[in-house]
Amino acid sequence: MVPRAGEFLSGVEPPATLPWLAEADIDFYVGEFARTGFRGGLNWYRNIDRNWELLAPWAGANVSVPALYLAGERDLVLGFGGTDKVLASLRQLVPNLRQARILPGCGHWTQQERPAEVNAAVLEFLKTL
Secondary structure (H helix, E strand, O other), X not given: OOOOOOOOOOOOOOOOOOOOXXXXXXXXXXXXXXXXXXXXXXXXXXXXXXXXXXXXXXOOOOOOOOEEEEEEOOOHHHHOOOHHHHHHOHHHHOOOEEXXXXXXXXXXXXXXXXXXXXXXXXXXXXXXX
C-alpha cells in the first residue's frame, strides 16, 4: 500500500487547520501519546499480513446484513489500488446495502469531520431496519 521508496503521505498537502479538532484536543492527544506511546495504533498495521491470513477463510464472502457505506471524498483509502473496483462492485459484495454515500470535501475521519451528516445518515439508515 505504501511505495518502498516513498512515504504514505507523499504529495498530500496538509490542511491549514483541522476544523474537527480543537487545539485542546490536539494537546490532549499529544500528551497522551507522549506518555503512553502509539504502539496500539500501529500494531494493527504491523500485523496486517497476519490479519489477511486470519481472514482468508472468508475471502469472497458477501456481507449479508443490512449496511450503510459512508466515506469521505478526500479519504486517502479511496485512492488505494483496487478500491475503485471494490466500490464499483459494492452492491454485489454487500447485497443488502441500503445506501452508499461519499461526503464531499471530507477526509478519513468522517464522524469527527462531519458529525451532523454522519449522525443523520446513520439515523436514516436505522429507520430502514
